[in-house]
Amino acid sequence: MPKPGPFLEACRASRDLWPAWIAELSAETGLSIEYDASGTLLVAHEADEEAHLDKVAHAAAAVGEAAEEIHHDRFREWVPDASPGIRRVLRLLGDHRVDNVQACAVLAAAALAAGVTLNYDVDVERIELLDGGGAEGPGVRIHVRGGAPREADHLVLATGAWSGRIPGLPLLPVRPVRGQALLLQGVEWPWRGCLRSRHGYAVRRGATGLLIGATVEEAGLLAQPTVAGIASLLAFTRHTLPGLDATRLDTLWAGLRPATPDGLPLIGRLPGQPVWIATGHFRNGILLAPWTAREIARQMTGQEPSGEAAGLSPSRFINLPMESEAGSGYTVHS
């Protein structure tokens, strides 16, 4: 849980926006997004993990988030495949979950219905900031590989782990941090929420799916499952949920999170340019999606940044003037 402050408030605001956002998106598209408010079960095997639970319970209480101790019998009923070695379980009621794959598909459908043009797999070679760019007239020209340049009045940069590598923009200190995950199928539990220990998490996905995540690795832009990564996820699974040994291992994947030096996203305008930045969300991209959308829309329509956005402006990392050699002087951490 983040420390009290504007970033925690952004996270809580965004979490609270999700249910209404899903309802609105469903009304617009006729498509549903799996949403679950059961919370997270934080489990402890060892004494030091129990101590961690105490810290989390205190932190939750300090910011008014609900947490409750779960009795062993209730836990076994909810999660019959869990290890008998789990000594203590804390339920965090404020941790909700959405199916991120469904959410992206439904968002795309809603955007299309609203007249947005979507282009997939576009390889941007360079962003050109045009003379006189700003509130009036064309502001940017986007050069793409194998296609005609495109011009736009405004640009919202929401390019995730690749955000530090867009030639022609200021060098944003966003680096990729790999996360590997796997999906199991055939898991029949009463518990529909998340389960987490210090070593990983398991989150329900659809009728019988269970997603196991996630590694945190500095591996550059190499988004691939690896021998050691999947082995570590399976070790977590077998330690925490030994009843799943014979369960079907369905899918493996790896993704890249956009990380920043201070762990906070970059939300806001590049001073003097028609470019808004919405990246660097690290592990909070889904959580912060509705708040980020609202915040960027707010700022693009001329309002001041909200109080929650304090400290998230990209200018904290940018030495103005912002002209720079395309791509030079910045090495992705690997």
Place this chain on the structure above:
Amino acid sequence: MPKPGPFLEACRASRDLWPAWIAELSAETGLSIEYDASGTLLVAHEADEEAHLDKVAHAAAAVGEAAEEIHHDRFREWVPDASPGIRRVLRLLGDHRVDNVQACAVLAAAALAAGVTLNYDVDVERIELLDGGGAEGPGVRIHVRGGAPREADHLVLATGAWSGRIPGLPLLPVRPVRGQALLLQGVEWPWRGCLRSRHGYAVRRGATGLLIGATVEEAGLLAQPTVAGIASLLAFTRHTLPGLDATRLDTLWAGLRPATPDGLPLIGRLPGQPVWIATGHFRNGILLAPWTAREIARQMTGQEPSGEAAGLSPSRFINLPMESEAGSGYTVHS
């Protein structure tokens, strides 16, 4: 390595048929099959594994198969990702390999070119042995789900792990034994053959592929990768080839081997019926493919079984008369 005897002779004969068979299939189809005669590197970490290598070396010498000790430096050069803890390496020169996926595709193409009709995913409900079946006239009627029955003079049963479950045929004691495997990509080694320890094997596949196998599990007909199965393959990989920790884990799969009570295949005619059996190959299906094809063709054209086929006749498990209730009285081991 099998004990000296007809079955070992069948294995050696089949191995020796492969190169010419590949050449013939390639000439017929224009397609190639990856074939490699580098052999197997049998590695030992522990003292008891070294003792096993002694036994294998003796057994190889006893039947005239070449085996040689490989010096540590040479081994490191061939397999740079191998564990420094490997104490001894024995090379078995008689272990060749083919790409089984390519082999099946090329065989299908050759069969099509020869005028054979291939039907995939046909669900056989029952085999009906027709009156007067035998050398003359229609011998069998094959009832399939959702289609018209088909009649044939002769039937060759080559239905692998499902061979014990074909209603209307004698109850063959063939049971499925699951094997899980995984494929890594991006492995650059001089060594192009197989590498094996007591706990698993790694076999090169294509330009940079490495196939890791395989579990041996009694799990009925449930052909799925599991948490425990893939974890065990990754444990073998990390123990034997720790240099592959960051290597891409590409594909998982599970297959079913047809196992028999005595570990030997079922090759030969059902006495008095127009039905030939070619199943129960367990882990030797690819190895024995050309020999099995030749042997079945030989017997179907009226010749006596070869000496290598001694002891493989399905009649060793069948109490004549062979009429039986469809599917009753036989439980698949699970």
